[in-house]
Amino acid sequence: MNETPKRNKVLRYKHISNSSGAYARPDDPLHDYMNILGLIFSMFGLMMRIKWSSWIAFYCAFVSFANAKTSDDTKQIVSNFMLSIFAVVMSYLQNPTPISFPWT
Structure with a gap:
């Protein structure tokens, strides 16, 4: 039989644990x-009483929570949610x- 050298080499499986989330990279600043x-x-929404700014803040707080790593400070995440x-x-x-946008 004609065997290639690659075929004889067996590589052991190494599990890479990603404790910071399935899709989060460690250098992701999002x-x-x-x-x-x-x-x-x-x-800005609190001081200027602008509703759309407050809703954007709530959206940013939700995205920040969704992309948070397990090692991040939970007090900061909760305070960001509560402020928004x-x-x-x-x-x-x-x-x-009702909300009114500046461009309408």
Whole structure:
């Protein structure tokens, strides 16, 4: 039989554990960017009473939570969520009319 040298070489399987999530890369800065954007938009929504800014802050907080690693600080994630929810609630308590976009 004519066997090739590749065929005789057996490689042992090595399991690579990815504890930070199935699709998250360790150098992926999306979580940090969304966290900062969420804080900026929620403060802007609170101070200027702009509803769409508060909703964008809530969206950024949700994306930041979805891309968070297990080693991240949970207090920061929870405070970002609470600030964005607070911005949405306060913007609707101060002005209960439906949302209006600046380009309409």
